[in-house]
Amino acid sequence: MRAIGVNTWVWTSPLTDADVGEMLRRIAGMGFDAVELPLENPGDLTIPVVSEVLVETGLRPCVVGAMAPGRDLVDASAVADTQDYLRACIEFAAGIGATAVCGPFYAATGRVWRMDADERAAAYADLRRHLAPLVDDAVASGVRLGIEPLNRYETSLVNTVEQALTALEPLLGEGLGLALDTYHLNIEERSSAAAIRTAGTHLAHVQVCGSDRGAPGGDQTDWPALVAALDEVGHDGPLVIESFTADNASIATAASIWRPLAPTQDDLARDGLAFLRSLG
Numbered sequence: 001m002r003a004i005g006v007n008t009w010v011w012t013s014p015l016t017d018a019d020v021g022e023m024l025r026r027i028a029g030m031g032f033d034a035v036e037l038p039l040e041n042p043g044d045l046t047i048p049v050v051s052e053v054l055v056e057t058g059l060r061p062c063v064v065g066a067m068a069p070g071r072d073l074v075d076a077s078a079v080a081d082t083q084d085y086l087r088a089c090i091e092f093a094a095g096i097g098a099t100a101v102c103g104p105f106y107a108a109t110g111r112v113w114r115m116d117a118d119e120r121a122a123a124y125a126d127l128r129r130h131l132a133p134l135v136d137d138a139v140a141s142g143v144r145l146g147i148e149p150l151n152r153y154e155t156s157l158v159n160t161v162e163q164a165l166t167a168l169e170p171l172l173g174e175g176l177g178l179a180l181d182t183y184h185l186n187i188e189e190r191s192s193a194a195a196i197r198t199a200g201t202h203l204a205h206v207q208v209c210g211s212d213r214g215a216p217g218g219d220q221t222d223w224p225a226l227v228a229a230l231d232e233v234g235h236d237g238p239l240v241i242e243s244f245t246a247d248n249a250s251i252a253t254a255a256s257i258w259r260p261l262a263p264t265q266d267d268l269a270r271d272g273l274a275f276l277r278s279l280g
Contacts, residue, residue: 003238005034028057042088047095102146102179139175146179146204177204193229214261217275
């Protein structure tokens with residue numbers, strides 16, 4: 001049976017050492033197999049503290065990064081600091097036994113700009129040049145980076161699987177793959193299942209939520225087709241629910257969560273878990 005996980009952004013942001021124990025016990029108590037841990041800033045979470053609670057709960061860890069304003073691999077003024085941040089994510093992931101570090105690791109989320117074909121090609125070349133040493137670091141640490149395409153309202157650089165493959169092709173492999181989120185697939189792809197098949201063996205991680213960014217299930221997503229595509233490409237990693245709380249001002253604004261997506265955040269997590277389990 002496929003493992004099911006959940007991102008702690010469902011409840012809180014930022015996650016820190018002070019609340020990670022209570023949060024992971026809550027998640028394990030609901031019956032999840034895995035947890036997606038956002039490292040929003042280096043030092044928010046530390047390896048000894050998180051490792052201890054992972055052993056206690058038995059949860060399988062994944063790590064995601066946040067491309068906040070000022071983090072960018074195609075803006076020369078931000079590259080060095082962004083590389084340092086992503087190295088901290090890689091080090092944290094390796095230290096807690098996570099095999100993937102995922103996120104939109106190319107430009108600050110929410111930064112959009114128009115590009116002609118030549119400008120896009122130049123941006124992709126810059127991205128590859130600045131990402132390459134991080135891929136080497138990931139391989140050396142036994143971690144795989146997963147680059148996540150976002151919808152058109154959150155970036156103008158990498159929106160689709162085809163664009164991600166074009167941008168990253170020379171670097172794809174042991175240290176670099178794609179992280180796909182059903183919310184963004186639903187907006188940008190003509191077929192989410194076909195996009196998964198296009199990603200193929202480059203698929204490193206999968207995040208899921210309903211088409212409204214709430215709990216998966218009862219929404220417009222063709223879940224059986226999506227899961228069949230995952231099976232077809234041989235991806236057996238966890239399905240991780242990524243949604244967000246409307247109660248935290250910064251995260252609600254970043255993710256455009258303007259209303260509650262479930263009666264409670266616990267309901268969102270439990271309902272999503274039950275539905276994903278039903279898929280087999």
